Structures are given as structure tokens and as C-alpha cells.
Amino acid sequence: MWTGTLFALLAGLMWGLVFVGPLLLPEYPASLQSFGRYLAFGLISLPLAWLDRRQLAQLSRRDWATALELALVGNIVYYLFLASAIRHAGGPVPTMIIGTLPVVIALVSNWRDARRDGRLSWRQLLPSLLLIGLGILLVNQVELAHRAQQGDLDLSRHLLGALLAAGAVVCWTWYPLRNADWLRAHAGRSPWTWAIAQGVATLPLALLGYGGQWAWNVATHEAFPMPFGPRPLFFIGLMGAIGLLASWVGTLAWNEASQRLPTRVVGQLIVFETLAALSYALVLRGTWPEGGLLLGVALLVAGVLLALRQRGSGGSA
Template identity: 60%
Template sequence: MWTGVSFALAAGLMWGLVFVAPQMLPDYPAAQLMAGRYLAFGLIALPLAWLDRRALREFGATDWWAALRLSAIGNFLYYLCLAAAIQRAGGPLPTMIIGTLPVLIALVSNHRNRARDGRLPWSRLALPLALIAAGLVCVNQVELQALASQPGERMAAYVQGGLLAMGALLCWTWYPIRNADWLRAHPDRSPRAWATAQGLVTLPLSLLAFLALALLQGSGQIEVDLPLGPRPQVFVGLMLAIGLLASWAGTLCWNEASQRLPTTLVGQLIVFETLAALAYAFLWRHEWPAPLTALGIGLLVAGVLGALRVRPQPEATQAAEAA
């Protein structure tokens, strides 16, 4: 179990990087950031595919179709919504909304996967989830108060960012549950090869994304500096770093965790991504968190530690106890 938790922590630390990239490159459209990140992921996956060639040969058409769907929704659509949300609303609000993933995934998985993973007793799960929810509210209270004095245009962009973050939330509620379904159904398959497979299918998708951007630019519908934008060295370096760490290594660590832990529990550990994203955002701002923000972070950590103490019980056991 603790090996799985350690893998989930590593994934969260690397995934937190994707929240900072749109703030570091505010002059790049979200679609260009999305296409660049996954082009880098696909290129990085090519040499890794050679190392995993034997395991990849075992994948059939159904497996590749599953990898394509997971990448299209959990990678492309998710990051497009997230990057656009951060550029419109700043870092804290999208981080808060995405940070509700542990609660949402726990709610869905505790019903959907109870026969496979067992059910976490709601009586023991309620307090950790309440602590996580309270922490997320505290973390963003300071930013919400500061926004009240901003012009109306800023508020409109903030609302747009919130709606886009909700779209990202739905994508990433679907992704870890479906990804865990495949991994738990194929315990003999390599989590590393599965991460590489998802990287390989992003390569043609990212090329199609760049083609779509070029067509939209040619028609005058958007303004974008293709292919590398106004700061090529920063863009390429950041996309390669995120492609390697957040996309491939983060997915690998998450796959390892998903094979070891119940989906209900591993879903709550996505809170590590929220904590990492907040830490990186404050480092980028060169600020210390406000006292209320620090309190919220403490509540998040307490909620996760409390959730780790809850063990899933088979439905038959719970029914016998109820009788």
C-alpha cells in the first residue's frame, strides 16, 4: 500500500508542474501549449517504445483504442481546458476546482467499483473528505477576496476560467477511473508500457492539433505564432520538461499506484497534485502563503492522512455487519 502511495505522491509532484506552465507562458494560446506539450510527450515516447517493444507487441487493437480515448480526453481535452482556465482566472481558482477531484472520484468510485475494490465506509470517509473540502475553500479565500476589487472584465474572465476548469475536472474524473479499469483488468501488463502507449498515440494527435492551429491562423480566426511562438527556447525547454516529467513519468507513477491501490483511495491521492501546484505557484510568485491559505493546506494534508487510515471492506462483510 505504501509503495502505491509513494508512486501517487511522485505523480502529484510532477503533475503540479502543468499548473505553472501557463503562467510562465501567458503569451502563448492554450491550444499551442496543449499541442506543444503532447508533441514533446509523443517524441519522448518513441525511444521509450523501443525499450518496451516486447510489451507493446502484446497490445491489441482494443488496447490501442483505449489508449487513444484516454489520451484524447485525459490529456488533450483536459490540458486545453486547464491551460485556458489558468490564463483567464489565474492559478488559485482552477487549482481549487481541480483539487475537488479526490472528493468527486471517491464519490463515483465508492459506488461504481464497490464490487471490485470493496467499499470505503461512508461513516469513516466523511471526516477526511470534509477536511479536504474545507481545506480547498480556505486555500482560495484570499484570492477570491482580492478579486472583489477588480474591474468587471477581470471578473468575466474569472468566471470563464472557472467554467473551463469545470470542464477539466470532468475530464480528469473520467480519466483515472477508466485508466484504473484497464490496469486492474490487465495486472500482467507493464504500467510503464501502458504509459508509453499513451504517449505514442499523442504524437499523431498533437500533429493534427498543430495542423488545426495553422488552418485557423491562415483563416484569420486566431492569432498564433507557429510553430514555436515568441520565445522558442523557453517554450521548447518547458514543453520537453513537462512532456518527460508530467506526461510520461507522472503517468508511469500513477499507473503503478493504480495497480496497487483501490480506485476510491488512489482518487483521493490526486490531492498531492493540488498541493504541489499551490507550492509551485507561490514559488513562481515569490510569495509566502497567507495564514488562511496555510491553514487550508494543513487541512488538505490532514484529510489525506485520515483517508489513508480507512480500509475498503468487501460488500459481503458490510452486509453481514449491518445484519
């Protein structure tokens, strides 16, 4: 349980970096950031795939189809929604909406995976979910108040950003559940190999997307300079760093956690991503956290710890 929790914490610390990219590259289209990040992820996976080629050769055609589905929905489409949401609404609103993932995934998995993981009664599950939800609400109220004080509120852009973030929630509710299904059904398989497989499956999708973006810019006479934009070295370096840390290390750590923990528990541990994203945003802003934000963080952590102590009835977990 605690080893899986530490892996989930590492994944959250790495995934929190994905909220930083759109804030550091506001002039870059969200689609280019999504394709650039996963192009880096795929390229990083190639030499690792060669080293692990014997294990990868044991994957079936159905396994590769699953890896392709996960790469498309959980990588490309998810980050396209998220980066677009951050461009339109800034950091706080998307962070708030993405922060509901622990609650959404816990509710869905408690209903969906009861036979495998055991079922928690809603009376057992409700306290931890309320703590997490209240913590997320409080943290983001503080963030939104700060944004209002800066005079940077555009309701129409925020509404669009909120809708895009909701699309990201749908993608990332499906991804961990589907990913956990495969890992739990293939307990003898290495999470390392499965992370490599997802990276390899992501590469052709990212190449097609990046090429399509370039062709679209040429066809529409877009002024944005391709292939790497107005800050090519910074863009390449940042995409490489996010591809390595968030996509590769984060995916590997999450696979390790998903193989060790019940789905309803590992789903709630996505809260670590929210905490990391808020911490990185404060570092970029150069401000100390306010009292309300610290209280919200305490509620989030308390909810996670309470969730880890729960045990369901029945199931094989």
C-alpha cells in the same frame, strides 16, 4: 499501500508543473500549449517504445483503442480546458476547482467500484472528504483574497475560467477511473509499458492538433507567429520539460499508484497535485505562505491520511 502513496506523491509533484506553463506563457493560446506539451510527450515516448517494443506488441487492438481514448480525454482535452481556464481566471480559481477532484473521484468510485474495491459507508468516507474539501476551500479563499488585493478581479473572465475548469474536472474524473480499470484488469502488465502506449497514442493526436492550429492561423491571418510563437526557445524548452516530467514521469508514477491502491484512495491522492501547484505558484510569486494557507494545507494532508486508514467492506482490494 505506502509504496503506492509515494508514487501518487511523485505524480502530484510532476503534475503540479502543468499549472505553471500557462502562467509563464500568457501570450500563447491554450490550444498551442496543449498540443505542444503532448507533442513533446509523444516524441519522448518514441525511443522508449522502440526499447519496449516486445511488450507493446502484446497489446491488443482494444488495448490500443483504450490508450487512444485516455490520450484524447485525459491528455489533450483536459489540458486544453485547464490551460484555457488559467488564461481566463489566473491560477487560484482553476486550482480550487481542480482541487475538488479527490472528492469527486472518491464519490464516484465508491459508488461505481464497490464490488471490486469494497464499499466504504458514507459515514466512513465523509470525515476525510470534509477535511479535504474544507482545506481546498480555505487555501483558495486565501489565494482569491490575494488576487482581489492586487486589483486583478474580472468576474466575467473568472466565470468563464470556472466553467472551463469544470470541464477539466469532468475529463479527469473519467480518466483515472478508466485508467485504473485497465490496469487492475491487466495486473500482469507493466505500468511502464502502459505509460509508453499512452504516449505513443498521444503523438498523432498532438500532431493533428498542432497542424490544425497552424492552418487555422494561416487561414484567419492570425498575427501570432507560428510554429513556435514569439519566444520559440523558451516555448520549446518549457514544453519539453513539461512533456518529460508532467506527462511521462507523472503518468508512469500514477500508473504505478493505480495498480497498487483502491480507486477511491488513489483518486483522493490527486490532492498532491493541488498542493504542488499552489507551492509552485508561491515560488513564482516570491512570497511566503500565509497562516490560512498553511492551515488549509494541514487539513488537506489530514484528510488524505485519514482516507488511507479506511478499509471498505467486501471487494477484492
